[in-house]
Amino acid sequence: DQQVKQNSPSLSVQEGRISILNCDYTNSMFDYFLWYKKYPAEGPTFLISISSIKDKNEDGRFTVFLNKSAKHLSLHIVPSQPGDSAVYFCAASLQDKIIFGKGTRLHILP
Amino acid sequence: DARVTQTPRHKVTEMGQEVTMRCQPILGHNTVFWYRQTMMQGLELLAYFRNRAPLDDSGMPKDRFSAEMPDATLATLKIQPSEPRDSAVYFCASGGDRANYGYTFGSGTRLTVV
Numbered sequence: 001d002q003q004v005k006q007n008s009p010s011l012s013v014q015e016g017r018i019s020i021l022n023c024d025y026t027n028s029m030f031d032y033f034l035w036y037k038k039y040p041a042e043g044p045t046f047l048i049s050i051s052s053i054k055d056k057n058e059d060g061r062f063t064v065f066l067n068k069s070a071k072h073l074s075l076h077i078v079p080s081q082p083g084d085s086a087v088y089f090c091a092a093s094l095q096d097k098i099i100f101g102k103g104t105r106l107h108i109l110p
Numbered sequence: 111d112a113r114v115t116q117t118p119r120h121k122v123t124e125m126g127q128e129v130t131m132r133c134q135p136i137l138g139h140n141t142v143f144w145y146r147q148t149m150m151q152g153l154e155l156l157a158y159f160r161n162r163a164p165l166d167d168s169g170m171p172k173d174r175f176s177a178e179m180p181d182a183t184l185a186t187l188k189i190q191p192s193e194p195r196d197s198a199v200y201f202c203a204s205g206g207d208r209a210n211y212g213y214t215f216g217s218g219t220r221l222t223v224v
Contacts, residue, residue: 031209032209032210034209034210034212036212036215041217041218042217042218043114043201043203043215043216043217043218044153044201044215045215046211046212046213046214047212049209049210049211049212051210089152089153093209093210096141096160096207096208096209097155097158097165097166097209098143098155098209098213099155100145100152100153100154100155101152102151102152102153103152103153
């Protein structure tokens with residue numbers, strides 16, 4: 001039973017436009033939500049996190065939005081750049097144990 | 111630049127053989143995780159440790175997998191006997207007490223069991 005779901009396996013976005021990656025979760029006890037980015041042949045790298053008591057967190061071009069009533073979060077990347085092409089994992093923590101979704105592959109088109 | 115070191119980077123072995131994967135967490139990090147990445151399941155949590163004590167290994171097939179931390183600088187994941195379905199990339203990650211700061215992942219061990 002997947003507690004963290006990323007329903008879009010892939011997404012293509014024009015360079016300079018906004019990329020929006022979505023994630024749904026089922027467990028209302030999660031205390032933090034995180035996004036990781038992964039390039040081929042490398043481990044995932046931490047991007048940004050948000051506490052379950054917040055609804056928005058921003059860091060440079062990256063903003064994460066949390067909608068607790070819908071059990072939904074999203075990552076916005078503005079503007080999208082070629083180096084953003086990677087697999088993005090949504091994750092949630094429960095007492096510091098991190099559970100990941102299956103990932104969304106983002107392609108930034110020239 | 112602090113990093114999590116995993117060895118070997120690649121391993122090809124025959125079915126039935128023992129496989130040992132090693133991880134050196136970042137110095138000072140007291141939480142260590144083992145994850146497995148497959149196409150079908152994404153990143154699955156296998157086990158994790160805090161201060162070298164196992165906290166949760168419910169994601170691990172108990173009959174063939176074992177995870178240990180003999181000391182603070184080494185975590186091991188063993189598979190005995192290995193099976194073709196164990197073929198995957200295995201990641202180790204380390205961090206402090208709080209998940210919101212993110213954990214640092216190693217580059218992974220790509221295991222192929224033939």
